[in-house]
Amino acid sequence: MKNTLIAPSVLAADFGNLQRDIEMINNSEADWFHIDIMDGVFVPNISYGMPVLEAINKHAKKTIDVHLMIVDPDRYIKTFADLGANILSVHYEACTHLHRTLQAIKSEGMKAGVAINPHTTIDLLEDVINDIDLVCIMSVNPGFGGQSFIENTYAKVEKLKALITRKGATTLIEVDGGVTNKNAKQLVEAGADVLVAGSFVFKAENPTQTIQDLKTLTNF
Numbered sequence: 488m489k490n491t492l493i494a495p496s497v498l499a500a501d502f503g504n505l506q507r508d509i510e511m512i513n514n515s516e517a518d519w520f521h522i523d524i525m526d527g528v529f530v531p532n533i534s535y536g537m538p539v540l541e542a543i544n545k546h547a548k549k550t551i552d553v554h555l556m557i558v559d560p561d562r563y564i565k566t567f568a569d570l571g572a573n574i575l576s577v578h579y580e581a582c583t584h585l586h587r588t589l590q591a592i593k594s595e596g597m598k599a600g601v602a603i604n605p606h607t608t609i610d611l612l613e614d615v616i617n618d619i620d621l622v623c624i625m626s627v628n629p630g631f632g633g634q635s636f637i638e639n640t641y642a643k644v645e646k647l648k649a650l651i652t653r654k655g656a657t658t659l660i661e662v663d664g665g666v667t668n669k670n671a672k673q674l675v676e677a678g679a680d681v682l683v684a685g686s687f688v689f690k691a692e693n694p695t696q697t698i699q700d701l702k703t704l705t706n707f
């Protein structure tokens with residue numbers, strides 16, 4: 488029996504009713520809060536920053552999974568630890584010394600994640616996979632919610648799963664972008680452990696039920 492985790496992306500929440508949407512996640516079968524931080528440089532969009540995460544952290548009762556889409560993320564590792572992040576993912580493409588960055592994240596008491604863009608090959612993680620707690624495979628080009636899922640993601644998940652098994656690592660595989668009830672099961676069959684879903688959850692008529700449906704669909 489699988490234990491697939493569902494992480495609603497707060498990027499798609501209603502910011503005018505943020506506390507309501509946080510409580511919805513608290514009271515649902517969702518496992519994590521997924522928090523997207525964008526700087527307008529690494530990606531062509533600016534999302535939200537520290538004060539909003541501080542507000543979320545006051546109410547959130549589940550794991551806080553922060554995805555940094557920013558250049559030079561080392562500058563903010565301690566800041567995000569202080570703001571309550573439990574998992575901090577940096578982009579492979581944004582790090583010059585990825586191994587050092589992972590050590591710095593762990594030294595602040597957080598789990599260390601690496602996100603990879605659609606064009607970045609899994610092979611580049613080979614020498615560092617045993618140091619990574621979570622790999623976030625981007626199944627859209629990062630920067631915006633509501634984009635279409637890139638089909639090549641299934642093959643990337645399979646390839647990453649094989650690498651993790653071969654290296655005896657305990658790394659979780661997360662998929663982020665365009666996740667819906669159409670691709671969720673196949674992603675888990677390919678090896679995904681965590682599914683991030685933004686628009687599919689928050690634009691649904693009944694977000695709580697949608698989360699429950701995703702859980703049912705992916706735990707078989």
Ligand SMILES: O=C(CO)[C@H](O)[C@H](O)COP(=O)(O)O
Pocket residue numbers: 496498499521523554627628629630631632633634663664665666683684685686687
């Ligand atoms: O990282 C992201 C965008 O860069 C979002 O988490 C992702 O796009 C999820 O949103 P959606 O489910 O609407 O695609």
